[in-house]
Amino acid sequence: MxxxxxxxxxxxxxxxxxxxxxxxxxxxxxxxxxxxxxxxxxxxFKNLEGSKIPIIFIDNDKSEVSKNIKKELENNKTFQLLTNFNEKSAQNAVFSGEYQMAIVIPENLTKDLNSNIENKVQKIVSSFGLETDSTATQKTVSKAKDIHLYFDPATNSGFKSSVMNSVNKMVFEIENKKIYKSFQDQLGTTENLEENKNLISFKEITPKKGDAEVLPxxxxxxxxxxxxxxxxxxxxxxxxxxxxxxxxxxxxxxxxxxxxxxxxxxxxxxxxxxxxxxxxxxxxxxxxxxxxxxxxxxxxxxxxxxxxxxxxxxxxxxxxxxxxxxxxxxxxxxxxxxxxxxxxxxxxxxxxxxxxxxxxxxxxxxxxxxxxxxxxxxxxxxxxxxxxxxxxxxxxxxxxxxxxxxxxxxxxxxxxxxxxx
Known part of the structure; x- marks a missing residue:
């Protein structure tokens, strides 16, 4: 056999x-x-780490909020900001595939955001029976502003979601800081805003070989x-x-x-x-x-x-x-x-x-x-x-x-x- x-x-x-x-x-x-x-x-993988993706950034607000967003994007290792566009030319450049995306900050974004936050904070403080500035309560509530995002039609949906999540996170953090600052002003507290960091953070735990982390x-x-x-x-x-x-x-x-x-x-x-x-x-x-x-x-x-x-x-x-x-x-x-x-x-x-x-x-x-x-x-x-x-x-x-x-x-x-x- x-x-x-x-x-x-x-x-x-x-x-x-x-x-x-x-x-x-x-x-x-x-x-x-x-x-x-x-x-x-x-x-x-290395290109995503080592090079920057050019994106168009148009600042029609030219104030605190837009400057903070611009600063965060510039500090991000992924993006390179291009600013020599208006909204129409940016739209044409992105939709033609010349660039992957454009971010357009609307006019008076900071002013309207501050006004809306102050009005909401004053209403909350007033509901507790605390005194507020009577003149400030007469301000009209402005309509919410939209930050316009333009994407190349051929852009991967995962990239879109990643960018939109990043922008949402930046705006959310800016709004939170402004709300906290407004409460400080209304209540007359002097606590340093920079000391108020996130109470919960994320830490990735990876397998280890000896003392060294094993990264796939x-x-x-x-x-x-x-x-x-x-x-x-x-x-x-x-x-x-x-x-x-x-x-x-x-x-x-x-x-x-x-x-x-x-x-x-x-x-x-x-x-x-x-x-x-x-x-x-x-x-x-x-x-x-x-x-x-x-x-x-x-x-x-x-x-x-x-x-x-x-x-x-x-x-x-x-x-x-x-x-x-x-x-x-x-x-x-x-x-x-x-x-x-x-x-x-x-x-x-x-x-x-x-x-x-x-x-x-x-x-x-x-x-x-x-x-x-x-x-x-x-x-x-x-x-x-x-x-x-x-x-x-x-x-x-x-x-x-x-x-x-x-x-x-x-x-x-x-x-x-x-x-x-």
Missing amino acids: LYKLWRSFIKEILLLKRDIGGIVIIFVMPLLLIVTITLIQDST NSVQHNVPAWTLFAIFFIVVPLSINLVKEKSQGTSVRVRVSPTPYFIHILGKTFTYLIICIIQFLLMVAVGIYLFPYMDLPAFDVSGKMFQLIVVTLFAGLAAIGFGVLLGTIADTQEQSAPFGATSVVVLAAIGGIWVPVFLMPEFMQHVAKFSPMNWGLNAYYDIILRNSGIGNIGKELALLFAFYIAMVAISIFYERKQNAV
Whole structure:
């Protein structure tokens, strides 16, 4: 039995040696993909940190509130303010795509804000039976002012929300300070306004390794994700080889030989598992040794290599099972190759390789739970980012192995049914 398994393994190696294009797809393309995607994502991240987005700022108020807003925007590391526009020219420049956004502060914003706040504070103080300035209460309440925000129609909705939240926060803080100051004036207190800071603040607690904080980076996300994509891409050459065996008559000789069909499948499994391990090691090597020369963070696998290899083996089994099923069902290479490539891309999209699962619609988040790529990706992330052990990823490993068994079982059943006499 072992000899038959060995001969089946050798047969698969010979098939791969004759298919140079398949070897290129299996090893070279994933390496190019991981380098390209990681460089793009990391450079985008650095650009957001290191450069400023030019935005148009028009100050029609030219008073305290508008100056405070302008000061906050200038202190922000994200924006570069452009002031040589009027509202009409700013609107044209933004809507034509020349600039991403414009902020227009209306006239008399400070004056009307002060007037409204004073009136409201006086009413509140008067309700407590305290004396107020009778002349001040005669002021008319001004209509609320709108700060106009213009966005390029092609601007990302996330960027819009971020900017609007920042502007709202600035205005809210300015209003609060003015309200507090107005109460001080009405009540005659002399407490220093600068001493009244927020009573509640936010502090992010991050995992630590020793005394150093462990901060996730683009490499830690991309290496496991695209390693998994590369592993599942073996579906293409594996299914093509199975179709070739049927068209060239090899499968007929396998069926009439005394070797059970499952030995044939096991031979393919061991062959492509070795390929999966080589793919994984190449990806890790790129992350550890090549990325630092590209000004990217090095991929840290210290103390995690064994667990990562275990995940790779189980992910490889799932990919091999899917490839075997596809190659068994397909009748021609024209069926197996495009369907295999497309299905891998779909599984990657559903599984969270392209877009994080939490950003998907609720229905798609439920669908993602049925993607073997999602199981493998969660297992990789648990080890790399959450410092989990083998015991913590047992569910994902069991699902990947069950997927392999199910795919192979369906393949054997289909093959026997098709060739039953």
